[in-house]
Amino acid sequence: MTELSTMKDGVANQAEASDRVLQILAEAGRLFASKGFEGTSMRDIALACGISKSLLYHHFSNKDEIYARVAVGSTLELYLFVRDRIPDGPPSQKIRAFMVATAEYFRRYRWAWIASTTAFWNDPDRSRHKERLTRRDRFENFLRGLIQEAIDAGEIRKVDVPMTGRLILSSLNWMHRWYNPNKSATPEQIAEVFFDMIFNGLRSGELVALPSPEPPKSGRRKSR
Amino acid sequence: MTELSTMKDGVANQAEASDRVLQILAEAGRLFASKGFEGTSMRDIALACGISKSLLYHHFSNKDEIYARVAVGSTLELYLFVRDRIPDGPPSQKIRAFMVATAEYFRRYRWAWIASTTAFWNDPDRSRHKERLTRRDRFENFLRGLIQEAIDAGEIRKVDVPMTGRLILSSLNWMHRWYNPNKSATPEQIAEVFFDMIFNGLRSGELVALPSPEPPKSGRRKSR
DNA sequence: GTTTTCACCGACCGATCGGTCAAGCCCGGC
DNA sequence: GCCGGGCTTGACCGATCGGTCGGTGAAAAC
Numbered sequence: 442m443t444e445l446s447t448m449k450d451g452v453a454n455q456a457e458a459s460d461r462v463l464q465i466l467a468e469a470g471r472l473f474a475s476k477g478f479e480g481t482s483m484r485d486i487a488l489a490c491g492i493s494k495s496l497l498y499h500h501f502s503n504k505d506e507i508y509a510r511v512a513v514g515s516t517l518e519l520y521l522f523v524r525d526r527i528p529d530g531p532p533s534q535k536i537r538a539f540m541v542a543t544a545e546y547f548r549r550y551r552w553a554w555i556a557s558t559t560a561f562w563n564d565p566d567r568s569r570h571k572e573r574l575t576r577r578d579r580f581e582n583f584l585r586g587l588i589q590e591a592i593d594a595g596e597i598r599k600v601d602v603p604m605t606g607r608l609i610l611s612s613l614n615w616m617h618r619w620y621n622p623n624k625s626a627t628p629e630q631i632a633e634v635f636f637d638m639i640f641n642g643l644r645s646g647e648l649v650a651l652p653s654p655e656p657p658k659s660g661r662r663k664s665r
Numbered sequence: 666m667t668e669l670s671t672m673k674d675g676v677a678n679q680a681e682a683s684d685r686v687l688q689i690l691a692e693a694g695r696l697f698a699s700k701g702f703e704g705t706s707m708r709d710i711a712l713a714c715g716i717s718k719s720l721l722y723h724h725f726s727n728k729d730e731i732y733a734r735v736a737v738g739s740t741l742e743l744y745l746f747v748r749d750r751i752p753d754g755p756p757s758q759k760i761r762a763f764m765v766a767t768a769e770y771f772r773r774y775r776w777a778w779i780a781s782t783t784a785f786w787n788d789p790d791r792s793r794h795k796e797r798l799t800r801r802d803r804f805e806n807f808l809r810g811l812i813q814e815a816i817d818a819g820e821i822r823k824v825d826v827p828m829t830g831r832l833i834l835s836s837l838n839w840m841h842r843w844y845n846p847n848k849s850a851t852p853e854q855i856a857e858v859f860f861d862m863i864f865n866g867l868r869s870g871e872l873v874a875l876p877s878p879e880p881p882k883s884g885r886r887k888s889r
Numbered sequence: 890g891t892t893t894t895c896a897c898c899g900a901c902c903g904a905t906c907g908g909t910c911a912a913g914c915c916c917g918g919c
Numbered sequence: 920g921c922c923g924g925g926c927t928t929g930a931c932c933g934a935t936c937g938g939t940c941g942g943t944g945a946a947a948a949c
Contacts, residue, residue, distance in 0.1 A: 706936065707938080
């Protein structure tokens with residue numbers, strides 16, 4: 442099993458890569474993340490690395506390959522990374538561990554993560570990302586499995602499983618838009634807070650047993 | 666007060682604009698949303714509109730202005746749009762209305778919304794978006810005010826207000842990444858579901874504290 | 890009837906894009 | 920000595936970028 446062996450400078454899973462290649466991947470990831478795929482030129486990457494543009498083509502066949510290495514490196518092992526951090530125990534705690542582990546992955550490979558998640562959606566040629574999509578589905582299905590498990594165990598109420606998964610992933614995936622590594626808490630701590638809010642709810646303690654998924658008063662709707 | 670008067674083809678707040686300008690804004694918004702700002706050329710926009718590239722420069726001074734009109738149109742009135750849909754009543758219901766109204770705005774101006782939220786983050790020159798940032802802050806502060814109100818009213822527990830706001834906005838802002846207008850429920854319905862999950866929590870209903878006459882269900886009891 | 894205005898277009902500009910190529914540079918093995 | 924091969928380079932390519940220009944034709948204004 443792949444052991445997530447070589448992780449350096451935030452570039453994951455680039456086992457047999459030379460230092461120069463790792464440098465290129467790190468700089469390219471940072472640039473893709475901040476300026477987007479189309480907004481980043483090969484000259485930008487070369488300049489950031491302090492090398493000539495030609496050298497990029499010595500190590501990579503084209504721009505797409507650089508992006509692919511960056512993106513694949515960031516999502517390749519996310520599923521394995523998270524799965525290996527799910528402890529035995531109550532399903533709700535597995536969900537909590539899922540969120541914390543995902544946040545940890547985000548913290549470690551932040552630039553590559555952002556690059557792959559942002560560039561992907563602006564790319565009209567989605568077929569290029571098929572492998573990435575497959576992994577993403579596996580990751581999301583894994584979470585849905587945990588949620589179903591928690592429902593079956595009676596730990597959480599009978600909510601819509603895909604929607605619950607989307608809510609949880611939203612809280613994690615949107616982090617890169619506001620997370621400031623200098624100011625905020627760690628991503629892991631943030632994930633803990635979000636888990637608490639989603640699992641226990643915001644409502645103050647007096648809760649009655651309420652199996653109905655509907656909000657209390659559906660009335661009042663100001664039309665204008 | 667601005668009345669959100671002219672909204673056509675999903676292009677908001679373009680009052681005195683001609684049909685052609687509205688067409689350009691609509692097509693540009695759609696293209697920016699799907700291919701990003703850098704990935705969309707002026708030729709692309711002209712082709713999508715069935716006009717010459719020169720005509721774009723007759724109606725707009727440059728590419729940035731087209732983007733600005735698209736982005737400003739989508740966020741200009743978000744705050745007012747949502748504020749006007751907050752009913753009187755319990756603060757928790759105000760938060761619910763906030764989420765539903767934001768979702769409605771997303772549904773109406775989907776392309777412009779996506780274009781402005783995605784292109785913005787890939788733009789190294791953030792100063793261009795200062796006005797947009799100001800509005801975004803006002804919008805977020807408005808939500809935080811509602812949350813604080815709900816805490817003061819005892820409706821929700823003493824959570825971290827900024828973090829709670831981020832969780833709520835995450836659930837709404839991430840929607841454009843997975844929402845499929847042909848398959849899923851309406852954004853408003855999704856917002857209702859998310860509100861229910863966040864407000865009531867996922868945990869199956871057990872009494873916590875409070876002098877409730879009901880006998881606690883035997884068995885499983887989780888602290889926290 | 891003439892002039893002004895305005896939506897609109899094709900041709901074109903310099904700059905930059907992704908990508909190529911032939912030729913060094915450097916260094917260990919002979 | 921000098922020879923090969925991996926790392927590195929600058930000059931260069933065709934295509935496309937955002938943007939400009941002079942002009943056209945028809946309606947509005949005079």
